[in-house]
Amino acid sequence: MASEHTVASAGVQASSRFTEYDIYLLKQGNHVRLYEKFGAHPTVHEGTEGVYFAVWAPNAESVSVMGDFNGWDKAAHRLLARGDQSGVWEGFVPGVRIGALYKYHVASRYHDFRVDKADPYAVRFEAPGRTASVVWSLDYAWGDADWMRSRHAANARNAPTSIYEIHLGSWRRKPEEGDRFLTYRELADWLPDYVAETGYTHVELLPVTEHPFYGSWGYQTTGYFAPTSRYGTPQDFMYLVDRLHQRGIGVILDWVPSHFPSDEHGLAYFDGTHLYEHADPRMGFHPEWNSYIFNYGRAEVRAFLTSSAVFWLNQYHIDGLRVDAVASMLYLDYARKHGEWIPNAYGGKENLDAIAFLRHLNEAAYREQPDIQMIAEESTAWPMVSRPPYLGGLGFGMKWNMGWMHDTLDYFALDPVYRKFHHDRLTFSIWYAFSENYVLPLSHDEVVYGKGSLIAKMPGDDWRKFANLRLLFGYMYSHPGKKLMFMGGEFGQWREWSHESSLDWHLLEQPLHGGLRRWVGDLNRVYRREPALHARDFEQEGFAWVDVHDWEQSVVSFLRKGRDEEVLVVCNFTPVPRENYRVGVPRDGYWYELLNSDAEIYGGAGFGNLGGVEASPLPAHGHYHSVALTLPPLGIVLLKPA
Structure with a gap:
């Protein structure tokens, strides 16, 4: 040297x-x-x-x-x-x-x-x-040594992962002071306690990398090594991460290597040439976002982006990066019409430079910090996104399951009377559930641009809307895959999310909203406590249908399995209570009710099984024993053998 x-x-x-x-x-x-x-x-x-x-x-x-x-x-x-x-x-x-x-x-x-x-x-x-x-120094006295020593267990693929997605500028504000943002340090006084009390394992922050336009939510990044100064100094942001870690909460950052804005002071046309971006707009300009695309074929650009990712992992103790818009990187024709893009050397639409970069990025990130997770937001059927590069994969640890999200929300938007005709939308996801290491996202993208809030998407009157949303969350937490929920969904915010205002925290004073948040908290706690619900999220052996064919009554039942544990899940997607509904079970004895979304403490009507049921030696659904259940309307019950 x-x-x-x-x-x-x-x-x-x-x-x-x-x-x-x-x-x-x-x-x-x-x-x-x-x-x-x-x-x-x-x-x-x-x-x-x-x-x-x-x-x-x-x-x-x-x-x-x-x-x-x-x-x-x-x-x-x-x-x-x-x-x-x-x-x-x-x-x-x-x-x-x-x-x-x-x-x-x-x-x-x-x-x-x-x-x-x-x-x-x-x-x-x-x-x-x-x-x-x-000019700044990044000196900081960290207090999260215990977390950093043990986080390999919290971030492991067989660990419970329940992510609370947050936009820092609109989670909570100070209305008495002109509706100003909370600072990083003020957020540190509120956020860790709230997340811990609601039972989430991780937070995911919409991009904190510096961005000139607040309305971009951070996705038009100009400062790839700087937390936005809107909320304080780098040390203030470190303090927020530190406090979250001290409460046992992992921190994931949304990170954007797919595009960057055209602001004159930024990366665009940096030295009078197209240095970071391609010169040809068919390669270097993104028509959908009106922004530049990185030239992944340029060695120095790859090193710049990889160094940015490693910087957040090393300097800020970040536990994972959610890489935004991976599909836009992989496809040369993304958001382009015929003639608006340039094929690769083999005549295809795959961006070979981006593929090589993503593999290099993930290898570098896991080499630097083996106990983190790299998560892809990839919206197509690109194969092996969450498989290692040496097997031909892209090397991510996990991938967002956009197919599950779209099918599930489409199904729940239906009036229950029509759901039996669309049963496959509910069940199709299991066919591919183990092809990747999936995260089930109910993210910010689903509650903006006129899409409405989650509670507003649900059909029926207020009672049915809340029952449907409790059922949706219960179904998500029992379905294979890690969990992600955008802020406000946990208590049923009516308004579509706006980055210009705080969440409507006053709604928690109302019984249905408070009950919904209590339901999410209990879902998180049971999900974390029961290995059957998380330990084999990415293994076919962790799931088995009991009955997938009862489309007429819009009921599904299945087993989630750990190494030695089992949880029975039964969902009723209609507002009709069903008594003496028989479900096959793999063992005899008493099955006690872990959770029931219709319990009165959650805002339900109280239909249930009085704490549990005894299995009978009556064969059903391929099992030698069965239980006769009361299924609550628009409800889900989870049972576990004693």
Whole structure:
């Protein structure tokens, strides 16, 4: 490995953080910790305090760093280009302190193009409305050592995973102070307790990476190494993660490597050329989101994105990344008509560079932090998304089950009188339930853009709406796959989600809403407690139909299985109570009722089985014993042998 070198220029000294091996890895696309090299790093050089700056701009004629420390003079501190054709510009500026504002002034060697750019590797930005980067240190005294030592068990694929998806700016606000956002530290006082009390195992945060447009919810990212300053400093965000970990709650971040916005201060046309994006709009511009697409075939871009993912895992103790819009990366013709895209080298529509990048990304993430999870939002039937690259897969740990979500919500939207004619929408998901490691998502995407809230999707009067929603949640928690629910769904928010306002917390004072949240809490607790409901989520042996054929009465029954445990699940999708409904069971003895969605404490009518039933030696559904149950209307019961 080469030693670091020192060079000097007018106004700038350069004590390089790059070795020849770093440059080799950069050019190969295999450097996964570029955040340790690029960016602004407070340091001491030859006894003088200051900041080392480094940026990648291979097609620049010159690059200078300007900021409040030099009166935003574009010529005062010119960075130096390394002599190795790497495109790295670097330099040490004495006297710059933590908190200083800065940008890079880039003069291209083409088109007489000049632009002021934020630092792609900045760890902090000014509050949105302004776009400068901020010199900052990421020092923080973590208090989550116990969690970090044991999180391999909490994040394992055979562990219960129940995810509460949150948009930080609209979960809760301060109406008495102009309806302002809560800060990261204020959220830390509320969120961990609420999530723990409701029984979730993880939170998933809509993108916290810095983004100039609040209305993008974070999906139009400009700062891939910085938490948004809307809610506080990097240390404030660390504190929120820390407090969640101390309550035993994992933290998943929504992360967006699929596209980036065209804001002038961002990555687009960075050095007067299409550096991070493809030059051809048929490859480099996304018509659906009006944003640029990363050039995954460029080694330095792959290293940039992989380093961003690794940065959040290493520096912020993040337990998993949910990778957004994977389908848009995999298909060259995504959201494009004939003639608007360029086939790959074999004439196909698969993006071979993106496939290679995703495999590399996942291998790097699991190599750096083996006890995390990489989760794909992939909406097509692309095979082996959650299988290892050495088997031909993409290497994710889990994948969102969008098919289950669409079929299930379509089914529940039907008036129960018609459900028997669409029984297959309910049962089809089991045919492919074990082809991937699935997460069952009832996410933010289903409660925006006129789709209505979950409770509003349910048919009937208020009683039927709440009964249907309790049934939906019970069905989700008993179906194979990990669970994800967007905020507000757990208590039946009526309004469609808006990023501009807080959730309607006052609804919890009403019995039906409070009962629904109590039901979700009990579902979470039973789901976590019973291995049969989670330990074999990804194994065919963890599920068996008891009766899938009773379409006439819209009833299904099935067994969830652990290694030695079993739970019987029976769902009645009509508002008609059914007494003496016989269901085959695999063993005799007493079966006690774990959960009943129609219990009065949840807002139900109280139809049930008085705590349990005794199995009779009457064969049914291929079993030698059976139980006669009272099925509540629009209800679900879970039973377990004593």
